[in-house]
Amino acid sequence: DIKVAYDLNAIKNSLTNLFNTLPGERLLLPDYGADLRQYVFEPITELRARSIAREIQTSISKWEPRVKITGLDVIGIEETNEYDITITLAVPFLRESLNIRSLINRSGFTII
Numbered sequence: 001d002i003k004v005a006y007d008l009n010a011i012k013n014s015l016t017n018l019f020n021t022l023p024g025e026r027l028l029l030p031d032y033g034a035d036l037r038q039y040v041f042e043p044i045t046e047l048r049a050r051s052i053a054r055e056i057q058t059s060i061s062k063w064e065p066r067v068k069i070t071g072l073d074v075i076g077i078e079e080t081n082e083y084d085i086t087i088t089l090a091v092p093f094l095r096e097s098l099n100i101r102s103l104i105n106r107s108g109f110t111i112i
Contacts, residue, residue, distance in 0.1 A: 007094070008091065008094070008096065008098050011064070011066060011067060011089070011091065011098060012098070012100065012111055014063075014064055014066075015060070015064065015087075015100065015111075016109060016110075016111060018032070018033065018034060018059055018060075018063055018064065019033075019034050019036050019056070019059070019102075019104075019108075019109035020108045020109050021033035021034070022035055022037075023035060031062075032063060033059075034055050034056065034058075034059040035055070036052060036055060036056075036104050036108075036109055037104070037106075037108055037109075039051070039052055039083065039104065040081060040082060040083075040104060040105055040106055044076035044077065044078045044081065044083070045076065046076070048076065048083075049074040049075065049076050049083060050074070052074045052083055052085070052104065053072050053073075053074045056069075056072060056074075056085070056087065057069060057072065060087075060089075066091060066093065067089040067090065067091055067098070068089065068090045068092065069087065069088070069089060070088045070089065070090050070097065071086070071087070071088030072085075072086070072087050072088070073085070073086045080105070081105065081106070082103050082104060082105035082106075083103065083104045083105075084101070084102075084103060085100075085101070085102045085103070085104060086099070086100070086101050086102075087099075087100045087102070088100075
């Protein structure tokens, strides 16, 4: 049997893995992942920030059933060529919420 972790750190780790995995990298789950790194090699725009938000929403809805998104903000920072992301999640089974602040840059997705 495989034990599934159900705490806030497990959820953070799961999201980090999800957003740092490109679709196609996992042979048995070829659709798993989100191609967020593609955005850091393009000019920072509001349209791309909205695209990142949609990608995040779609990925979480599909691959992380333990949470529900209650807030999502993506802000492009031209000076450093990265996106500052704030995700607020409800974690119903723990009766808690989780606020995640992260960056997407050339290093990938990082929770700060």
